[in-house]
Amino acid sequence: MASLSMKSVRKSYGAVEVIKGVDLDIADGEFVVVVGPSGCGKSPLLRMVAGLEEITAGTMEIGGRVVNDLEPKDRGIAMVFQSYALYPHKTVYDNMAFGLHIAKAPKAEVDAKVKKAAEILKLEPYLDRLPKQLSGGQRQRVAIGRAIVRNPEVFLFDEPLSNLDAALRVNTRAEIAKLHRDLGATMIYVTHDQVEAMTLADKIVVLEGGYAQQIGTPMELYHTPANLFVAGFIGSPKMNYIEVTVAEVSADGVKVAAPDIGEALLPIDPDKAAVGDRATLGIRPEDMRHGKTDGITVSGRVELVERLGHETLVEITTTNGLDLKGIIDGTTLISLGDTTDLSFAAASCHLFDSAGKALTRREVPEVVRARRGT
Amino acid sequence: MAGWLMAGPSLAILAIFLILPFFLAFGLSFTNQRLISPNPTEYVGMRNFESLLGVGTLTLEPLRGENGDLILEDGAPTYPRLRGYTRNNPDYPHLNGMREWISWTWGENRVYVLASDVVFMRALVNTFMFVLIVAPLQGALALGLALLVNQKLKGINAFRAIFFMPVVVSMVVVALLWRFIYDGQNGLLNTLLAFLTFGGFKPVDWLGNTSTAFGAMIAMSIWQAVGFHMVIWLSGLQTIPEHLYEAARIEGASRWQTFVHVTWPGLRNTAVLVLIVITMQAFALFTQVDVMTNGGPIDSTQSLVYQAVQRGYGQQDIAGGSAISVLLFLIVLSISLIQRYLTRERT
Numbered sequence: 001m002a003s004l005s006m007k008s009v010r011k012s013y014g015a016v017e018v019i020k021g022v023d024l025d026i027a028d029g030e031f032v033v034v035v036g037p038s039g040c041g042k043s044p045l046l047r048m049v050a051g052l053e054e055i056t057a058g059t060m061e062i063g064g065r066v067v068n069d070l071e072p073k074d075r076g077i078a079m080v081f082q083s084y085a086l087y088p089h090k091t092v093y094d095n096m097a098f099g100l101h102i103a104k105a106p107k108a109e110v111d112a113k114v115k116k117a118a119e120i121l122k123l124e125p126y127l128d129r130l131p132k133q134l135s136g137g138q139r140q141r142v143a144i145g146r147a148i149v150r151n152p153e154v155f156l157f158d159e160p161l162s163n164l165d166a167a168l169r170v171n172t173r174a175e176i177a178k179l180h181r182d183l184g185a186t187m188i189y190v191t192h193d194q195v196e197a198m199t200l201a202d203k204i205v206v207l208e209g210g211y212a213q214q215i216g217t218p219m220e221l222y223h224t225p226a227n228l229f230v231a232g233f234i235g236s237p238k239m240n241y242i243e244v245t246v247a248e249v250s251a252d253g254v255k256v257a258a259p260d261i262g263e264a265l266l267p268i269d270p271d272k273a274a275v276g277d278r279a280t281l282g283i284r285p286e287d288m289r290h291g292k293t294d295g296i297t298v299s300g301r302v303e304l305v306e307r308l309g310h311e312t313l314v315e316i317t318t319t320n321g322l323d324l325k326g327i328i329d330g331t332t333l334i335s336l337g338d339t340t341d342l343s344f345a346a347a348s349c350h351l352f353d354s355a356g357k358a359l360t361r362r363e364v365p366e367v368v369r370a371r372r373g374t
Numbered sequence: 375m376a377g378w379l380m381a382g383p384s385l386a387i388l389a390i391f392l393i394l395p396f397f398l399a400f401g402l403s404f405t406n407q408r409l410i411s412p413n414p415t416e417y418v419g420m421r422n423f424e425s426l427l428g429v430g431t432l433t434l435e436p437l438r439g440e441n442g443d444l445i446l447e448d449g450a451p452t453y454p455r456l457r458g459y460t461r462n463n464p465d466y467p468h469l470n471g472m473r474e475w476i477s478w479t480w481g482e483n484r485v486y487v488l489a490s491d492v493v494f495m496r497a498l499v500n501t502f503m504f505v506l507i508v509a510p511l512q513g514a515l516a517l518g519l520a521l522l523v524n525q526k527l528k529g530i531n532a533f534r535a536i537f538f539m540p541v542v543v544s545m546v547v548v549a550l551l552w553r554f555i556y557d558g559q560n561g562l563l564n565t566l567l568a569f570l571t572f573g574g575f576k577p578v579d580w581l582g583n584t585s586t587a588f589g590a591m592i593a594m595s596i597w598q599a600v601g602f603h604m605v606i607w608l609s610g611l612q613t614i615p616e617h618l619y620e621a622a623r624i625e626g627a628s629r630w631q632t633f634v635h636v637t638w639p640g641l642r643n644t645a646v647l648v649l650i651v652i653t654m655q656a657f658a659l660f661t662q663v664d665v666m667t668n669g670g671p672i673d674s675t676q677s678l679v680y681q682a683v684q685r686g687y688g689q690q691d692i693a694g695g696s697a698i699s700v701l702l703f704l705i706v707l708s709i710s711l712i713q714r715y716l717t718r719e720r721t
Contacts, residue, residue, distance in 0.1 A: 052620050073626030085617035089639040098635065099625035150625070 002063030002076060002153035002186060003028045004049070009058035011044050018044050020210035021058070026188065026203070031180050031372070033189045035197040036207035037233070042190045043158060045207065049188060050079050050156050063153055075154075078147035082159040084139045086131040086146075092118075093127040096145045117148040120182065121175075137168045144179065157189040161196060173199060194234055198222070202372050206230050223368045228356040231282050237313065239282045239350070240324045246277040253362065254351060256281060260318045264296045268351045269360035279359075282350035285313070288326030288342045290334070297343040298324055302336055316342060403697040409690035422697035428490030430469045432459055433483050444482070453484045460488065494698070497669075497676035504592060504677065505656040512596045512603060513648050517641075519600065520607030534608070538601040545598060549665035552594045556580035556666075581667055584674040591662050591675055599655065603648050610644030611637070646717040650710060657706050678702045 004026040011019040018041040026032050034042045047053040048060065051072035060067050067075045086095050093114055094101070100110045118124045121141045131139055140160060147155055160176070161169045177200055180187055191197055197204050198218045206213045206221065206229070213233075214226040225231035231239045247263055248255035249270040256279060257263045266281070273279070300316035303323070310330045317323050326342045334340060347363040378385075403422055407415045436444050436451035444451045456474060459466045472488035475495050479485075489495045523534045540548060555562040558579025567575040580590040614637060622632045660679040663669055669676040669684070678698055686695025 050620075050624060052623065071626070072624040077624065079621070079624050081617045081621065083615060083617050085615070085621040087618060087621075087636065087639070089642070090635075098622075098627075102625060102627050102631050102635070146621075 003061075004063075004154055004186060004188070005061045007059045007061075009045070009048065009060060010056045011041065011048060011053065012056045017056075018210055019048075019056075022205075022207070022210075022212050024205060024212060024215065026186060029184045029186055031187045031189065031200055031202045032205060033191060033197040033201035033203075034205045034207055035191055035194060035233075038192060040207045041210055042192075042207050046079075046156055046158055046188060046190045049075075049154070050077055051075050052079075076152055077154045077156055078150040078152035079156040079158065080140075080143045080147050080160045082162050084131070084143040084163075086139055086142055088131055091128050091130060092123060092134070092142050092145075095131065095142055096149045098146070099150050113149045113151070114145075117145040120148060120179070121145045136164050137172055140164065140172060141175070144176070148179075148183070153186065155183075155185050155187040157187065157191075159191055160189070161191070161193070176200065194236065198234070200372075204234075206233060208233070217368075217371060219368045219370050223364050224358065224361060225282075225350065226358050228280060228282070228352050228358075231350060231352070231358070235284055235286075237285045237325050237327070239284050240288075242281040242283070242322060242324075244279050244281045244351075246273050246275055246279055249273050249275055254359070256351070259320050260298050260300075260322050261296050264346055264349075266346050266349045266351055267362040268349075269362060272353065272359055273351075278354045280352040280356070282352060283324075283344050283348060285325040285327045287344050287348035288324070288328065289344065290314075290326070290328040290332050290340070290342065292341050292343050295343070295346045296349075297341050298322070299339060299341045300324065302334060302338045302340055305334060305336055314340075314342070316340060399696040399699045399703075401696075402693050403700045405693050407693045407696075409687065409692050411690075418693070422693050423701070425490050426494050426694070426697055426701065428472065429475075429495075430472055430488045432456075432466075432469060432486045432488060433480070434459075434486065436482050436484070451482060456486065493673055493676060494681055496673045497678050497681040500588060500674075500676050501657060501659060501678045503588070504595075504659050505653055507592050508596055508656045509649060509652045512600055512652055513645075515596065516600045516603035516648065517607045519604040520611055521637075523604070524608055524611045534605075537604055540598045540600075541602040543598075545661040546665055548594070548598050549662050552590075553581065553666050556590050556594075558582055582671055584671050587667055587671060588675050591666060594666075595656075595659070595662055599652075603652060606648050606651070607641070607644060610641045614640035642717075646713070649717070650713055653709060653713065654706060657702065657709075 004024075006022055006024040008021045008023060009019060010017065010021055022045065024032075034045060036042045044053055048055050049062075051067070051070060055068050062075055062077070087098065090098065096114045096117055097110045100113060114127075115124075118127055121144060123138070123141055123145055126134060126138060126142075131142065134142065140163075143160070157176070161172055164172060173196060176189075180200075189196070189200060201218055203215060204218055204221050205215050208229050214221060214230045216224075216226075218234075221230060221234045225234060228241070232241075242258055242261065244256035244258040244261075246254055247257040248265075251270070253266050254268045254270050254273045255263055255265045258281070261281075298316070298318060300318035300322070302314055303317050304313070304315035306313040307330065311327050312330050312332055312334070313325065313327055314334060315323060315325045324342060328334075328342075350361065351359045353359060404417060404419060405415050406418045406421075434453045434456075436453055439445050446452070460469045460472050462470065469488055472490050473492050474486055475489040475492050476487045477484060519537050523530055523537065558564070558577060558581075561577075561580070563580065564575070564577040568577070578586060580586045618636050618640070619632060622636050627635060658679055659677040660683065663675055663677050663680040664683075667675040669680055679702065682695045682698035682702065684695075685691045685698065
């Protein structure tokens with residue numbers, strides 16, 4: 001088990017810089033999920049940890065040891081690939097034993113380690129099978145088993161659930177979470193799926209444009225996103241944005257104005273706001289209510305109704321052309337073309353300055369301090 | 375119906391030029407058919423095959439004088455004349471017409487392996503030798519080249535093209551060129567070897583020498599088609615997912631271990647294909663022989679296909695040529711079946 005630390009790590013392919021300086025500290029036993037849209041450089045980042053890609057600049061330490069120039073096998077890591085990367089002609093047993101086998105470990109030791117990993121992953125009945133005789137989920141478990149057998153200090157997962165169907169993905173996700181609890185190992189997990197990130201991570205790294213946009217617990221990212229990108233990336237459907245102007249700055253907060261909402265006083269730290277600034281108000285669809293129940297009300301024509309049963313997604317367009325999404329109670333009667341009101345509380349609002357950086361929220365739900373499993 | 379009509383012309387061509395000759399060869403091999411002959415064709419049963427495959431052994435005791443001592447000639451024992459047994463000897467009807475193929479001394483005695491058709495036997499042995507040497511060597515060399523050109527380097531396509539070039543040149547042309555290379559006087563090979571040894575190397579007439587002609591032909595044949603098999607290997611190499619190599623790298627596999635555990639198993643199907651294709655091509659050895667040596671010197675470069683053509687057209691013995699073709703077909707068929715069995719997918 002080991003901690004891991006990256007200091008201004010960069011990666012370029014020729015003239016193209018993919019990672020433009022990432023600093024990241026991972027504590028021993030932590031589960032870190034790196035999440036970001038396609039092409040954000042999350043895979044190269046993981047592959048640099050693994051040693052499959054050279055680190056262009058910066059330092060990478062695993063367990064306090066600089067590993068920049070170490071071969072993958074000497075870094076104390078094991079990796080689980082999206083494609084499983086199982087050797088197709090080797091049995092499950094031999095796949096898991098391969099690393100020990102080529103290191104010429106004693107047979108008894110190999111056997112003990114493979115059996116133990118198989119037991120953890122419930123793979124015992126399949127040890128003599130070939131990968132092609134297994135289902136996708138079982139293959140993924142074998143790939144994880146192969147990683148366990150290596151007894152690494154850091155586990156690396158590269159989109160391990162992407163090739164599984166939806167139901168299996170949920171199961172395997174839970175298994176990986178359990179595995180982390182049981183092994184207590186440091187794990188780095190790359191995905192583009194925010195649900196995986198939210199459910200698995202102790203700490204999420206949102207990577208975009210070659211930078212870590214925010215590093216924090218899932219609840220921190222959800223409730224106090226550092227900027228517009230993170231706010232939009234975490235949460236589904238996406239956060240609504242309303243362009244506003246700062247009308248008044250006082251000890252009570254920031255008063256903003258926009259044509260659709262009139263004036264509203266938000267419980268936001270006023271330090272970095274000045275009257276006349278252009279800003280973006282962010283409000284999550286799930287914080288919207290139907291009708292004029294909450295503090296700030298917007299009315300518009302219903303453009304979209306998606307009923308999911310327990311909740312309904314509606315989209316309204318105001319007379320000024322502003323589109324807003326809301327998730328409202330599933331029993332609400334509403335139809336396309338209606339004019340309706342959506343309202344939200346000032347305390348639920350996020351405010352971002354003209355550069356997209358978040359201003360500090362004063363009223364953040366208690367749950368933001370929650371850690372995984374609490 | 376319309377479909378069959380559309381396919382008709384090509385089916386007809388296939389039937390006339392491939393299927394019909396195939397069955398004709400079978401039929402003719404049981405007759406005494408000649409290319410041009412005034413006599414009617416007769417069914418002769420297995421006679422063609424018997425005269426090709428007839429083999430016998432004969433052990434001769436050395437000649438002894440009245441007192442039982444060996445009669446020595448230049449210090450060596452003497453033996454009765456072979457012809458006495460193989461020419462109209464009523465006690466040895468099964469050896470009639472045979473000639474010496476191989477012989478050796480066994481104690482005092484002399485053992486002869488006799489064959490009805492020594493030239494055919496030479497061709498048979500040569501063809502097998504050719505296959506046994508060319509198949510593994512060409513396959514391995516091609517794999518080596520494929521591994522070399524399967525790298526991400528600038529200009530690697532130029533190397534791929536260079537290795538592939540001999541394949542696109544007709545074998546006739548290649549064989550003609552190599553006749554110059556192997557020339558006994560000013561051939562490129564002799565000149566090169568002389569240059570490398572500072573004139574110490576005595577020129578060899580590579581194709582005019584019974585001990586070097588066949589080897590020279592084998593070397594040239596390997597060179598000519600190695601690029602083709604390199605491309606097949608290369609396509610096989612490129613089907614192996616990169617992730618498998620990365621997984622092996624993480625596990626600390628050396629280059630050799632990676633080859634043994636990842637590359638080679640991933641090439642299984644390619645290996646079967648390459649092996650079968652090379653074997654087929656090697657059995658069909660003809661052009662090189664025809665262009666470079668005509669089977670000589672002293673039958674040292676005979677091959678089955680060359681013999682089949684020689685008999686069928688050179689000697690107008692269509693039946694004999696057909697019989698050789700049929701034998702070749704049976705040999706290749708059984709070897710393919712054996713190869714398929716040996717390389718079958720085990721579950």
